[in-house]
Amino acid sequence: xxxxxxxxxxxxxxxxxxxxxxPAPPRRARRARRRxxxxxxxxxxxxxxxxxxxxxxxxxxxxxxxxxxxxxSGAYGRRVEGFIGLDNxxxxxxxxxxxxxxxxxxxxxxxxxxxxxxxxxxxxLLLDTPRVRFAGxxxxxxxxxxxVPGVIASLLWGFLYLPSTSPVSHLARELGGGPLDxxxxxxxxxxxxxxxxxxxxxxxMIIIYTSLRSIPSEIYEAAxxxxxxxxxxxxxxxxxxxxxxxxxxxxxxxxxxIQLYSEPATLRPIxxxxxxxxxxxxxxxxxxxxxxxxxxxxxxxxxxxVGTLLVSLVVLRFFQRRTFGGDA
Amino acid sequence: xxxxxxxxxxxxxxxxxxxxxxxxxxxLVPVVWVLVASSKSPxxxxxxxxxxxxxxxxxxxxxxxxxxxxxxxxxxxxSLIYAGGGALASTLVSAMAGYGLxxxxxxGREVLFGFILAGVLVPGIVLAIPQYLLLAEVGLAGTYxxxxxxxxxxxxxxxxxxxxxQAAVPTETLEAARVDGSGEVRIFATIVLPMMTQGLVxxxxxxxxxxxxxxxxxxxxxxxxxxxxxxxxxxxxxxxGAGDTDLYPLIIVxxxxxxxxxIALLLALQRxxxxxxxxGGLKG
Numbered sequence: 386x387x388x389x390x391x392x393x394x395x396x397x398x399x400x401x402x403x404x405x406x407x408p409a410p411p412r413r414a415r416r417a418r419r420r421x422x423x424x425x426x427x428x429x430x431x432x433x434x435x436x437x438x439x440x441x442x443x444x445x446x447x448x449x450x451x452x453x454x455x456x457x458s459g460a461y462g463r464r465v466e467g468f469i470g471l472d473n474x475x476x477x478x479x480x481x482x483x484x485x486x487x488x489x490x491x492x493x494x495x496x497x498x499x500x501x502x503x504x505x506x507x508x509x510l511l512l513d514t515p516r517v518r519f520a521g522x523x524x525x526x527x528x529x530x531x532x533v534p535g536v537i538a539s540l541l542w543g544f545l546y547l548p549s550t551s552p553v554s555h556l557a558r559e560l561g562g563g564p565l566d567x568x569x570x571x572x573x574x575x576x577x578x579x580x581x582x583x584x585x586x587x588x589x590m591i592i593i594y595t596s597l598r599s600i601p602s603e604i605y606e607a608a609x610x611x612x613x614x615x616x617x618x619x620x621x622x623x624x625x626x627x628x629x630x631x632x633x634x635x636x637x638x639x640x641x642x643i644q645l646y647s648e649p650a651t652l653r654p655i656x657x658x659x660x661x662x663x664x665x666x667x668x669x670x671x672x673x674x675x676x677x678x679x680x681x682x683x684x685x686x687x688x689x690x691v692g693t694l695l696v697s698l699v700v701l702r703f704f705q706r707r708t709f710g711g712d713a
Numbered sequence: 714x715x716x717x718x719x720x721x722x723x724x725x726x727x728x729x730x731x732x733x734x735x736x737x738x739x740x741l742v743p744v745v746w747v748l749v750a751s752s753k754s755p756x757x758x759x760x761x762x763x764x765x766x767x768x769x770x771x772x773x774x775x776x777x778x779x780x781x782x783x784x785x786x787x788x789x790x791x792s793l794i795y796a797g798g799g800a801l802a803s804t805l806v807s808a809m810a811g812y813g814l815x816x817x818x819x820x821g822r823e824v825l826f827g828f829i830l831a832g833v834l835v836p837g838i839v840l841a842i843p844q845y846l847l848l849a850e851v852g853l854a855g856t857y858x859x860x861x862x863x864x865x866x867x868x869x870x871x872x873x874x875x876x877x878x879q880a881a882v883p884t885e886t887l888e889a890a891r892v893d894g895s896g897e898v899r900i901f902a903t904i905v906l907p908m909m910t911q912g913l914v915x916x917x918x919x920x921x922x923x924x925x926x927x928x929x930x931x932x933x934x935x936x937x938x939x940x941x942x943x944x945x946x947x948x949x950x951x952x953x954g955a956g957d958t959d960l961y962p963l964i965i966v967x968x969x970x971x972x973x974x975x976i977a978l979l980l981a982l983q984r985x986x987x988x989x990x991x992x993g994g995l996k997g
Contacts, residue, residue, distance in 0.1 A: 422897050426813030427825065429806045433866035438832055441843035448843070508736050511729040518730045519737075525980070526737035529744065532975040534926035536944040537968050540951060541743040544750070544965065549759050552746075583740065615726075644836045647928035647944075654952050666839075666929070673842050674933075682842055690839045697834045 442690075445683045449473050452680035473684035483685060486665040489574075493664075494642040497578035501638055504582065505589035506631065510619045512590075513597045524594070528587035535584060539651035542580045547655055568656035580648050585641070589634040596630035597623055632704040636697055643693050646670075665689055744972070751966035758962055773966040785967055787939060788946035792925055792971075794857065795942050799864035800921035804913055807867055811874020812905055816882060826875070832868030841933045848934070859934040860942070864924050870916040877912030878905070918982055925975060943971045 452469045477483055508527055512520050530538065544550045546567040567576045600623070608618050624631075646666040653659045661675075662668040665685065673682035750758060753767030777785050814826055844863050848854045853862075882905055890900045906913070931945045938949065950964045 420819065423813045423817030423819040423822070425897070426809045426817070426901070430810035430829075430866065430871055431825070433806060433862075434828065434832065434868075437844060437863045437866050438835065438840065438868075441840045441847060442835070444847055445840075445843040448846075504736070508733060511733050514726055514729045516726045517733065518726075519734060523733035523737040525983070527733075527740045529976060529979070530740050532922065532979040533744070533972050534928070534944045534975075536926075536928050536948050537972055538743070540947060540964060540968050541747050543951075544961075545743060545746060550750070550961070552764065583743065586736075587740065640834070640836055644839075647948075650928075651948055651951065669842065670929075670933070679842075679846070686839045686842060690835060693836050693839075694831075694834050 445686050448679050448683035449687050450680070452678075469680070473680045474688070476681055477685050477688055480668075482662050483665060483668050486662060486668050490642065490645060490664050492574050493577055493581075493645065494639070496574055497581040498635070498638045498642055500578060500582050501585045501589060502631065502635055504586050505634065506593055506624070506627075508586065508590045509593035509597055509627075510623060512594050513623065514615055514619070524591075528591055530584050530586075531588045533584065535580075535647040536651050538580055538584050539648045542576070542583070543652050543655055546576055546652075568652065569658045573656075573658055577645075577648055577652070581642075585638065589638070592634055593627055593630050596627045600626050628704070632700070635704075636700055639696055639700065640693055643689065643696070744976075747965060747969045747972070751962075751969040753962065753965075755959055755962050758965070769962070770966075773962050774970075777963050777966050777970075780963060781938075784938065784941075784946065785970075788941050788943045789971070789974075791857075791940060792942040792944070795860050795864070795931070796921045796925040799861050799924045800917050802861070802865045803867045803870060803920045804917045806865055807870035807874045807916055808878075808906065808909060808913055809901070810871045811876075812878045812882070812901060812909070814871070815875045815878035816884065816887065816905075829868045829871050832866075833872060835868075841930050844930075845933045854934060855936055855940070857940060860931050860940075863930060864920070864927070867916070867920055870920060873916055874909070874912060877909055881908045881912065914982060918979075921978075922975070943967075947971065 450468055450470060450473065451466065452473055453464045454467055454469050454472075456463050456465050456467075508523075511517060512524055533541070545552065548566065551567070566572065604622060604626075605618050608622060613621075644666060645664050649659050649663050650667060653661070653663075662671050666689070669682045669685045669689070672678040672685065746764065749764055749766050751773055752770035754769030754772060757767040757769065810829075814822060814829075840863070845854055845859070848859045848862075853859050886904060887900060890904055895903075925942075926944065927942075928944050928948070931942050932948075935941060935945065938946070941949065947964060947967050950960055950967065953960065
């Protein structure tokens with residue numbers, strides 16, 4: 386080690402090495418400097434992690450226990466901002482609209498997540514089937530919507546749903562029928578799930594497909610010699626082998642579902658069915674910025690985040706045991 | 714395509730091909746529709762058949778360009794700043810952290826990595842409101858920074874970079890460079906980063922698309938229309954124009970123009986795209 390290196394060292398580590406200008410720094414200083422090197426590399430990430438993840442989480446927790454409470458008594462009671470314990474959480478769990486938002490989220494998710502994953506798996510398996518034509522074109526075309534922002538996707542589909550511009554309604558009118566309403570119950574759930582399917586199927590397909598490609602093909606040879614059909618190979622060999630990729634995509638789909646916001650928010654101007662508090666995040670936004678109820682919004686955010694974490698952990702636990710069998 | 718062994722029967726698999734083509738058509742229909750519809754004049758939009766091209770493309774583009782002092786193009790530039798700047802910074806931070814976590818043994822590494830993993834599961838969007846309040850405290854809410862800074866930390870990107878540094882950077886090469894007297898920063902910049910390029914392109918693309926598509930963060934952070942990214946701008950058009958069908962052609966042509974660059978970027982970078990990195994992630 387030379388002084389040359391000391392000058393090339395990151396600022397964070399120089400406090401130890403740079404102070405000594407002698408050509409051969411003592412071993413202890415050198416060891417201390419070596420110890421600081423990894424911290425130099427992780428320092429920016431740690432700083433941003435603390436500033437934009439940990440501190441906001443802590444702040445949200447803090448806010449969730451605060452709110453307006455009445456000080457004094459009777460008609461002279463003054464409302465001041467302060468610590469109110471679990472009141473915000475009680476309010477969240479007794480708020481009919483917030484709970485209804487979760488119900489709608491569940492209805493939407495029960496349609497969207499299985500459709501996205503099922504079709505992504507189907508397309509990936511078909512791409513991996515021998516003798517399929519146009520596979521490259523299909524793969525690119527199906528992946529394309531990934532590049533379209535959720536807001537824009539909702540705009541596009543919104544116009545395709547809207548009776549005055551929809552091709553389906555156009556056809557229905559030509560055939561003498563009335564316009565189709567795709568933006569009211571119960572069709573709305575399917576219309577929203579369709580946007581999620583369109584946006585998400587390609588990305589998930591690529592992940593599953595890539596995982597299929599990494600399976601050595603010798604595994605299939607034996608099955609083919611035994612006379613197994615391609616379908617049997619797909620269901621009995623390929624699907625179990627890509628299970629980890631399925632768990633990953635499933636997890637991301639569930640997390641994405643819980644965060645549903647921009648799709649219903651974008652469709653809202655063109656339909657009266659979607660209220661301003663239609664999903665939990667919309668309700669949270671409403672509470673924070675329209676109703677000035679930061680404590681309530683924070684408590685609801687915490688509930689949503691903890692819920693996401695719990696669902697993720699349950700999914701991971703459950704599938705990890707099944708996917709990786711006995712070695713757990 | 715690949716996977717066809719030479720000498721295998723050359724018969725195609727018709728059902729599989731048909732299903733895939735149906736999927737491709739389904740995914741292309743809205744894109745084709747918006748391109749066709751953006752060529753329609755306001756009158757044609759509601760009268761002519763959906764997939765019949767119109768005559769108003771140029772009018773629509775020029776109306777859009779002049780609407781609100783050319784706001785639309787400004788939003789495009791803003792989107793580029795947010796997505797480009799944020800993704801670049803985020804990729805660098807993730808690469809450094811991933812390399813640090815993969816190639817150095819230090820006390821606290823496992824704890825740190827545990828935190829990062831937990832961070833992957835935190836829905837970023839839930840953080841937006843506390844982030845807004847905190848940035849408002851330091852006077853940054855409503856500025857470019859308020860949208861850029863929160864996107865720099867990307868736990869999943871760090872996770873991917875760690876996986877990739879483990880796989881692509883041999884420890885012997887690092888040791889050899891150290892024996893030669895290279896400094897750690899130089900090793901990182903000249904040896905490690907080039908070895909991780911493919912993984913970094915993937916992380917960059919994921920984050921770029923993520924920021925470009927993000928809606929709630931700028932929606933919460935920004936109040937000045939001139940700082941809006943494309944998604945928020947087009948949303949504000951629709952919110953304004955819901956009752957005003959004259960704005961529909963502008964929204965449609967704006968949507969068409971806004972998705973073209975991203976589709977081009979995705980097609981251009983497709984060969985760098987390392988999805989196996991994502992697929993392999995869970996095993997690590």
